[in-house]
Amino acid sequence: xxxxxxxxxxxxxxxxxxxxxxxxxxxxxxxxxxxxxxxxxxxxxxxxxxxxxxxxxxxxxxxxxxxxxxxxxxxxxxxxxxxxxxxxxxxxxxxxxxxxxxxxxxxxxxxxxxxxxxxxxxxxxxxxxxxxxxxxxxxxxxxxxxxxxxxxxxxxxxxxxxxxxxxxxxxxxxxxxxxxxxxxxxxxxxxxxxxxxxxxxxxxxxxxxxxxxxxxxxxxxxxxxxxxxxxxxxxxxxxxxxxxxxxxxxxxxxxxxxxxxxxxxxxxxxxxxxxxxxxxxxxxxxxxxxxxxxxxxxxxxxxxxx
Amino acid sequence: xxxxxxxxxxxxxxxxxxxxxxxxxxxxxxxxxxxxxxxxxxxxxxxxxxxxxxxxxxxxxxxxxxxxxxxxxxxxxxxxxxxxxxxxxxxxxxxxxxxxxxxxxxxxxxxxxxxxxxxxxxxxxxxxxxxxxxxxxxxxxxxxxxxxxxxxxxxxxxxxxxxxxxxxxxxxxxxxxxxxxxxxxxxxxxxxxxxxxxxxxxxxxxxxxxxxxxxxxxxxxxxxxxxxxxxxxxxxxxxxxxxxxxxxxxxxxxxxxxxxxxxxxxxxxxxxxxxxxxxxxxxxxxxxxxxxxxxxxxxxxxxxx
Numbered sequence: 077x078x079x080x081x082x083x084x085x086x087x088x089x090x091x092x093x094x095x096x097x098x099x100x101x102x103x104x105x106x107x108x109x110x111x112x113x114x115x116x117x118x119x120x121x122x123x124x125x126x127x128x129x130x131x132x133x134x135x136x137x138x139x140x141x142x143x144x145x146x147x148x149x150x151x152x153x154x155x156x157x158x159x160x161x162x163x164x165x166x167x168x169x170x171x172x173x174x175x176x177x178x179x180x181x182x183x184x185x186x187x188x189x190x191x192x193x194x195x196x197x198x199x200x201x202x203x204x205x206x207x208x209x210x211x212x213x214x215x216x217x218x219x220x221x222x223x224x225x226x227x228x229x230x231x232x233x234x235x236x237x238x239x240x241x242x243x244x245x246x247x248x249x250x251x252x253x254x255x256x257x258x259x260x261x262x263x264x265x266x267x268x269x270x271x272x273x274x275x276x277x278x279x280x281x282x283x284x285x286x287x288x289x290x291x292x293x294x295x296x297x298x299x300x301x302x303x304x305x306x307x308x309x310x311x312x313x314x315x316x317x318x319x320x321x322x323x324x325x326x327x328x329x330x331x332x333x334x335x336x337x338x339x340x341x342x343x344x345x346x347x348x349x350x351x352x353x354x355x356x357x358x359x360x361x362x363x364x365x366x367x368x369x370x371x372x373x374x375x376x377x378x379x380x381x382x
Numbered sequence: 383x384x385x386x387x388x389x390x391x392x393x394x395x396x397x398x399x400x401x402x403x404x405x406x407x408x409x410x411x412x413x414x415x416x417x418x419x420x421x422x423x424x425x426x427x428x429x430x431x432x433x434x435x436x437x438x439x440x441x442x443x444x445x446x447x448x449x450x451x452x453x454x455x456x457x458x459x460x461x462x463x464x465x466x467x468x469x470x471x472x473x474x475x476x477x478x479x480x481x482x483x484x485x486x487x488x489x490x491x492x493x494x495x496x497x498x499x500x501x502x503x504x505x506x507x508x509x510x511x512x513x514x515x516x517x518x519x520x521x522x523x524x525x526x527x528x529x530x531x532x533x534x535x536x537x538x539x540x541x542x543x544x545x546x547x548x549x550x551x552x553x554x555x556x557x558x559x560x561x562x563x564x565x566x567x568x569x570x571x572x573x574x575x576x577x578x579x580x581x582x583x584x585x586x587x588x589x590x591x592x593x594x595x596x597x598x599x600x601x602x603x604x605x606x607x608x609x610x611x612x613x614x615x616x617x618x619x620x621x622x623x624x625x626x627x628x629x630x631x632x633x634x635x636x637x638x639x640x641x642x643x644x645x646x647x648x649x650x651x652x653x654x655x656x657x658x659x660x661x662x663x664x665x666x667x668x669x670x671x672x673x674x675x676x677x678x679x680x681x682x683x684x685x686x687x
Contacts, residue, residue, distance in 0.1 A: 204608025
C-alpha cells in the first residue's frame, strides 16, 4: 500500500520532473539571445546620447576626432577608414595564406603531416592577441623602420601583417571543414576522367566548397575588423585616414580601448566611444549575417547541388 | 606513354609527343602548386616559431622564483608578477565556473531536446553572432552592465562574467560537437531500458561526451586567460599593492600587465625584460592548456578507432 502510493507519486513526479528539466534547459539556452540583446541594448543606451551633440551622418562621416576639445569634434570616419584599411590589407595576406593552408590540410597532407600541421594552426589561433601585438611592437616595428626608412614602424602595414596571422587560423579551420565535406565521389569522378590531383582541386573541389570558403573568408575578415589589442599596440594610433601603407592608423577598437579609461563616465566622450562600439558591432554583425546567409542558402547538399 | 599504339599496331607518332608534353605540363603545374601550399604552411609555422622563439629567448632570462612569486616593486620596474598570475588564473577559471554549466546546458538543450523551429533557429543565430562580437565590445557591455548598472565596480566578478559571455559560444560549440559524437544507440538502449530522457542524458550521454566537453573547456580557459580588451574596463588594474581578497576587488592580470608595461610605463625600455618575461608566462599558460586539449583529443580519437 505504502509502496504503491510511493510508486504512484514517483511516476507523476517523474513526468513533472522531465517537463521541468526540459523547461529549464530551454530557459538557459534562451539566455544566449538575452546576452546578445543586452549587448545591443547597452551599446544603444550608452551610445545614443551623443547624437544630441552631433547628427548621425556627421558622426559617421565626420573627418575630425577631437573629443576633449572645446567645442569637441566627434567624427569617426578616420577610425572607420582605419578599420577598413587594416581589414583589407590583412585580408590580402590572410586569405591566400589561410586558404592554401586549408587546401593543404584537407587535400594534400598525409595523415601524419595533418596531425602535425593542425595543432600548429590551433596554437597560432591560441596565441593571445596581446602577445602578437607586443611582438609587432618590439620586434617588427623597429625592423620596418630600418628597412623602409619610415618615421614609425607602428603603422597600417605592421598591424595588418599581425592581424593576418590572427585571421589565418579562423579562415583555415572553417575552409578546411568545407573542403573536407566535399563528397568523395566528386574527386573520384574527376580523377577517373584523367584529371590530375591539382586539376581536381581547382576545378571540382574548390567550386564545390565555395560557399564554405566564402564563409571562412568573411569570418576571417570579421575577426580582423574586431580585433583590438593588435591594432591598439601596433597600428600607430593616428586618427587620420591613411594615405599610404606605412601611415599610422587608429581603427575603431583601438580608439575605444585607448580612450575609455580617460573618458569621464557619461560624458560626451564616453557616449561617443559607445557609439563607436555600436558602429563596430554593426560591421561585425553585417559580416556574420552575410556569412550565415551564404552558409545557409548555398548549403551543400551532397552531389545534387552541383 | 610512347609505346602506345593504335589498333593497327602503328605507333601514334603524331599524338604521342603532344600527350606527354601536356601530361608533364599539368604535372609541373601540380608540383608547383603543391610547393606553394607547403610554402604557405611553412609561413604559418615560421610565424608561430618566430613569435614563440623571440618571447622564449628574451623572456627566459627574466624567469626566476622571485619573478613568479613576488609582487612588482619600484613602480613595476622590479620584482615579480605573482598578482598577475593569480589574477589571470582567477579570471579564466572563474569565468569557466559560470560559462561551463551555462554552455553545456545550452548545448544539451540544442542537441538533445530542441526540435527544429523558429526559436531554435533564433538561439543558434544569437550564438553565432555572439561568437563574432569583438572582444572590446564585450568590454563595453561588461562596463555598462556589470560594472555600472549592477554596481559591481571594476572587479574580479565583473571580469569573470564578461569573460564568461565571451567564451560561451566556444563552450556551446565544443559541447554540441561532443554530444553529437555520442552514438544514438547509447540513447536508444538507455531509453529502451525505461530510463527517462533526463536520466539518459545525465547517466549515459554526458559521461560519454565528457572528454569532448572537457577539451572545449580547457581551450576556453586558454582563450579567457589571454583575453585583454574584455577585462580592460571590467576587471583589470595597473597595480595593486595587495592581492584581491574578494570578488569585488579589481585584479592585476598577465595580458593587461604586458600591455601596460609595453605602452604606458615611464620606463618602457628598462622594463623590456619584464615584458618579455610576462609574455612568456602567459604564452606558457595558454599553450600548455592547448597542448593538454590536443593530447586529450588525440587520446579520445585513439579510443574511438
